[in-house]
Amino acid sequence: MLEGQQSQPASASRHAANTSLAGTRLGASPYLSSEERHALEGAALAIRSIAAGTDLMREGERIDLFYIVIEGWACRFKTTRDGSRQIVALLMPGDVANLDSFAFGRLDYGVRSLTAIKVATIARDRLSALSDQHAAIAKTLAWLAMVENATLGQWALCLGRQSARQRLAHLLCEISVRLSEDDAGGSFELPLTQEQVADTLGLTSVHVNRTIQQLRAEGLIEARGRTMSIVDFEALCRIGEFDPAYLHADPTS
Amino acid sequence: MLEGQQSQPASASRHAANTSLAGTRLGASPYLSSEERHALEGAALAIRSIAAGTDLMREGERIDLFYIVIEGWACRFKTTRDGSRQIVALLMPGDVANLDSFAFGRLDYGVRSLTAIKVATIARDRLSALSDQHAAIAKTLAWLAMVENATLGQWALCLGRQSARQRLAHLLCEISVRLSEDDAGGSFELPLTQEQVADTLGLTSVHVNRTIQQLRAEGLIEARGRTMSIVDFEALCRIGEFDPAYLHADPTS
């Protein structure tokens, strides 16, 4: 299981592999010339491995590095005074954990690894400088922020106006699509506990459990251990009113 | 009442006043030199007046203008198949209605005026070209997107994890602060119907009504007609767990 792995010592070489941003959203920007892509690569620092369940950043903290998830899952979350948690973003390979550190000094969310992860980092001032020199890099950051916005807007619709069943169906569809750009609907490792799913959907873990079982009973999904199989992707989409357009996965839309 | 006003003929001069972006978020960017600010001003087209309750843009539409609210209120919203609506942003003077038209061809939300409004517009390709020439303009767009993101994240927390009472308190605090940067807590015109408040908070208009009355009975607010008075701002903040930091109203944070 992914959770079991321990973090490797945070040694690693001073210079990251040239290709560390290859599979990344940053690297996938439609705005970048190869020169600019290269400049970004050059700014990336050593890749670090981090154990599951580690707090990478805490709400209110000042952060001077961008973290880019290379492997594994993490999440952004916010908490209320009474301690309940709302996950506001699932960070999967390619995602930037704290994009808005570009604009803000303090984080208004925490970031935690959900599995063991590997992250690349870029110094804040380094990226800031690069975005001054290359408009395309600044445009890329704007684009990334807007993609996040679109996703968050969709989540707001789910949270505000959909039933538990719909939200769960929607989340499973989203994850499935984000994991496998082309052929959604297969089976995949879902490294979220039911409580974390609940924190994503604004529900209780108890209710998530019941809702999962409902979908399971209807033959729409199969869940054994950490493995989630989507049996009837079409039906799930219909239930969750899922339309992948909002993910803006295709940089050329 | 604001709603009553009819839209002036969409005449207006070809060239907007030089200062059309002055009170605007775009104009308030911390990144812009006066030259760049000037370039943006030059790109702004005539200011148009639009009646209350007008759909400016529809979900899925392609838009080649940015709309910037100069006066009045509008909202971004998404709808579910069964017709229920979730407002995902309240657009007040200074806000850009469709920022992500910068990155995406199709809108995944609609925009509707809530009162009679005045908007400035900027051609999409014009802004795109400007952001190619001036990294600071691209940075400004990134910054704007990140501010929207922060707000939406806070809304997600409210929608997912707070009670009706908390959400309402939070919304009133947010509006109060956004309207009067410095001295929040006075009284202001709230041009939202209870149904629109409900669509913002992910509730029913009936329940919003009851919740308002509850706050009213506790002496925290007074609401007569369209006028909303916040009697005990401190208490409202405490109830709604409102901390204005997430609004990032101060460009220098």
Add this chain to the structure above:
DNA sequence: CGGGTCGTTGACACATTTCAAGTTTAGTGG
């Protein structure tokens, strides 16, 4: 004066939460 939108109220239904107990699973150390 009349019609429509918006606000208000009551009774009731129901989705989701809460609380509390099991059971299973996964990870740890002997």
Add this chain to the structure above:
DNA sequence: CCACTAAACTTGAAATGTGTCAACGACCCG
């Protein structure tokens, strides 16, 4: 490899916040 432990999942019963339905009143505008 097994025993032990903690975390995760499961289940039931009861409480409750919010939704639904339906009616009525107030106000505004034409």
